[in-house]
Amino acid sequence: MNANQGRSPAMQHFASDNYAGICPEALAALLAANDGHVRSYGDDEWTLRVADRLRELFETDCDVYFVFNGTAANSLALAALCQPYHSVICHQLAHVDTDECGAPQFFSNGATLLAVAGEQGKLTPEAIVEVVTRRSDIHYPKPKVVTLTQATEVGTVYRPDELRAIADTARAHGLRVHMDGARFANAVAGLGLSPAEVSWRAGVDVLCFGGTKMGLPVGEAVVFFDRKLSDDFSYRCKQAGQLASKMRFLSAPWLGILENGAWLRHAAHANAMARRLAAGLAEGTGLPALFPVQANGVFVRLPGRIEAGLRARGWLFYNFIAAGGARFMCGWDTAPETVDRLLADIRELAAESA
Ligand SMILES: Cc1ncc(COP(=O)(O)O)c(C=O)c1O
Numbered sequence: 330m331n332a333n334q335g336r337s338p339a340m341q342h343f344a345s346d347n348y349a350g351i352c353p354e355a356l357a358a359l360l361a362a363n364d365g366h367v368r369s370y371g372d373d374e375w376t377l378r379v380a381d382r383l384r385e386l387f388e389t390d391c392d393v394y395f396v397f398n399g400t401a402a403n404s405l406a407l408a409a410l411c412q413p414y415h416s417v418i419c420h421q422l423a424h425v426d427t428d429e430c431g432a433p434q435f436f437s438n439g440a441t442l443l444a445v446a447g448e449q450g451k452l453t454p455e456a457i458v459e460v461v462t463r464r465s466d467i468h469y470p471k472p473k474v475v476t477l478t479q480a481t482e483v484g485t486v487y488r489p490d491e492l493r494a495i496a497d498t499a500r501a502h503g504l505r506v507h508m509d510g511a512r513f514a515n516a517v518a519g520l521g522l523s524p525a526e527v528s529w530r531a532g533v534d535v536l537c538f539g540g541t542k543m544g545l546p547v548g549e550a551v552v553f554f555d556r557k558l559s560d561d562f563s564y565r566c567k568q569a570g571q572l573a574s575k576m577r578f579l580s581a582p583w584l585g586i587l588e589n590g591a592w593l594r595h596a597a598h599a600n601a602m603a604r605r606l607a608a609g610l611a612e613g614t615g616l617p618a619l620f621p622v623q624a625n626g627v628f629v630r631l632p633g634r635i636e637a638g639l640r641a642r643g644w645l646f647y648n649f650i651a652a653g654g655a656r657f658m659c660g661w662d663t664a665p666e667t668v669d670r671l672l673a674d675i676r677e678l679a680a681e682s683a
Contacts, residue, residue, distance in 0.1 A: 342645035343606075343659065346542040347542055349662045352585075362578060372576075379583040388523070394550070394562055395548055396549055398547070399539060405566060418476070423509070427482075449621065457499065458502070472502070474504055476508070484622060484624045486515075486624055493532055508535070510539055513539055514542075514592050516623075517593065518597040518600055599625035600625050604622055625658060627656075628649060628656050631655045636648075636655060646658075
């Protein structure tokens, strides 16, 4: 792939997969949509076509809505699944709990998030049972939803059997299953399975399918596999300021990446760059990844002088405090040369401080 052609690899960073620009397929579709006058608020041909395309992709008759970002997608989807007196079980590293500024609670008018621990960023059936059976009295917010992040916040991926076990447990206790799929594409690419197998066939009721990190300019799709749950969802979007009047510019880029499997190719490329980075770290510096690298993120505990040295050399990346390490995210356009340059810098800094 030569998506990086004409750009200096020096301009690339590992802080987030949303540091990357728009992928060529999405950009072409965006420009193609910029033609003439069309109906607004989602009644345009582009939006209708993308929704159909997503139904084909997922091999089921789902309801599809487009919103501007992941926080809105998650919050509004969760709000659709619960009443204010309900609670949502999530992992303690879940973006909905740690990085959405209380938006799920706000948009659900007060539902509570119950965060639980779990290895490798994953929830387990046992942890869910523990929360659900902890209390049944009127003074405790009634558990109603389980939310999973796929791929997880630490770059691991739930296998379909893990999802199914969680969904079965959820069903047995009257809970719905929501999936934060900001990096759903990376998970699908990593597992090598169909989108259906990693979502509704494994028991997911609602998926927030991330577009931004896949290479779109902006926007996520909220996909209701259980269509009864999407009643009045457009009103929620409108009230939350998430109903785009020029919806075609949110939806059309999806068409670009869904055609010819570009979404999956880009995700697979980002995953491959993460594996390249992890392999280079382990071989060249003896710094092991903190979590299995199953998607597009690598977490590593960097000695202080290496971390400071990298920052002094201009590299941008986050310290992921909750997981206890530095986080390096790869995007659809991360060049192998960028990974190699980072590795060379780490090796140099390691040698200097040895
Ligand atoms: C796991 C996860 N969910 C959702 C999001 C989407 O958040 P935003 O509201 O910034 O689009 C992100 C973005 O970093 C994320 O990492």
